[in-house]
Amino acid sequence: MSRSVLVTGGAGFIGSHCVIELIKDGFEVVIIDNWTNSSKECIPRLEQIAGKKITALTGDICDKQQIEKIFESFNFFAVLHLAAFKAVGESCRKPIEYFMNNVYGSLNVLEAMKKYRVKNFVFSSSCTVYGKPEYLPLDEKHPSNNDHITNPYGRSKFMVENILKDLYSSDKSWNIVILRYFNPVGAHESGLIGEDPRGEPTNLMPFISQVAVGRRSEVNIFGSDYDTKDGTGVRDYIHIFDLARGHSLAMAKLEQNPGLKIYNLGTGKGYSVLEMIRTFEKVTGLDIPKRFVPRRAGDVPSIYAISDLAEKELGWKATKNLEDMCRDMWNWQSKNPNGFECV
Numbered sequence: 001m002s003r004s005v006l007v008t009g010g011a012g013f014i015g016s017h018c019v020i021e022l023i024k025d026g027f028e029v030v031i032i033d034n035w036t037n038s039s040k041e042c043i044p045r046l047e048q049i050a051g052k053k054i055t056a057l058t059g060d061i062c063d064k065q066q067i068e069k070i071f072e073s074f075n076f077f078a079v080l081h082l083a084a085f086k087a088v089g090e091s092c093r094k095p096i097e098y099f100m101n102n103v104y105g106s107l108n109v110l111e112a113m114k115k116y117r118v119k120n121f122v123f124s125s126s127c128t129v130y131g132k133p134e135y136l137p138l139d140e141k142h143p144s145n146n147d148h149i150t151n152p153y154g155r156s157k158f159m160v161e162n163i164l165k166d167l168y169s170s171d172k173s174w175n176i177v178i179l180r181y182f183n184p185v186g187a188h189e190s191g192l193i194g195e196d197p198r199g200e201p202t203n204l205m206p207f208i209s210q211v212a213v214g215r216r217s218e219v220n221i222f223g224s225d226y227d228t229k230d231g232t233g234v235r236d237y238i239h240i241f242d243l244a245r246g247h248s249l250a251m252a253k254l255e256q257n258p259g260l261k262i263y264n265l266g267t268g269k270g271y272s273v274l275e276m277i278r279t280f281e282k283v284t285g286l287d288i289p290k291r292f293v294p295r296r297a298g299d300v301p302s303i304y305a306i307s308d309l310a311e312k313e314l315g316w317k318a319t320k321n322l323e324d325m326c327r328d329m330w331n332w333q334s335k336n337p338n339g340f341e342c343v
């Protein structure tokens with residue numbers, strides 16, 4: 001039986017780390033990426049870590065022909081669908097682009113899968129589908145309610161989740177695992193791959209690390225008047241290694257024909273922006289200049305998860321702590337001050 005997996009967005013921050021874990025677990029991987037938020041330089045480094053050649057193709061999930069051509073050339077067991085735009089703040093400014101890429105692009109992939117009878121699907125969803133939490137920590141039973149979602153990014157993920165539920169209701173021969181993850185940070189222990197966003201980082205951790213290497217002057221802290229431990233936003237940060245492990249275990253779950261499953265991938269701990277900055281300073285010995293600015297549109301005050309279901313049904317549990325996340329992020333960024341751009 002084929003164990004070949006198509007990884008959309010496979011050269012991105014999350015995709016590259018998932019590719020390493022999938023290969024480690026015996027899957028063959030084909031990457032498609034449109035390189036809008038990733039670098040081709042990542043591929044030889046993945047091959048160095050994996051110790052084998054990796055097929056990486058240029059493909060845009062919004063280009064039906066490109067996607068179908070790839071399905072014609074391979075006999076896939078499954079698709080790990082990661083390709084998406086994912087910045088909460090940016091999505092509030094560019095809703096049409098987010099719905100086209102994240103929703104229409106996902107429909108394109110699913111249509112090609114149906115045509116080529118590939119019915120195993122792991123979907124990169126997000127804690128943002130929960131909207132403003134009614135209780136914390138969040139479990140999968142918490143309502144994911146369109147009216148509560150605070151930004152187009154989260155709504156695009158919510159829409160795809162509902163497409164998947166309708167697809168499964170129409171045809172129970174599909175196996176679908178939806179992974180709702182929280183805030184992925186850190187980098188591979190080798191320092192060869194890591195987070196390297198195009199342009200100004202929209203997420204906290206890459207912004208902090210770019211300040212640390214002198215590419216940015218200071219961290220803007222979005223809001224200091226939230227009802228949280230120190231007034232700054234609280235999130236469930238998860239090491240990218242742990243997140244990638246969860247994806248590979250989800251892929252293995254598909255081989256058991258589980259039907260449709262939804263799992264949180266989080267640590268169960270919430271850390272504030274100030275705690276993140278202080279931990280990064282402690283681990284690196286650096287001082288990170290910072291200033292408080294008004295809240296960012298689309299942000300919720302606090303969100304963190306219970307992931308007991310993933311532990312019970314996938315055998316998954318986060319293993320790394322905040323210091324590991326900061327240490328590995330700095331190891332990557334200090335070795336690659338300009339990211340994947342050759343020095």
Ligand code: WQD
Binds near residue numbers: 088203205207235296
């Ligand atoms: C974290 C905290 C900001 C930048 C992310 C991903 C999204 C999803 C959920 C997977 C917030 C504050 C940020 C900065 C700041 N993950 N912040 N200054 O918005 O929680 O969403 O995780 O699907 O894909 O984007 O992450 O890193 O942008 O913000 O103060 O320069 O840091 O207000 O409290 P967010 P983030």
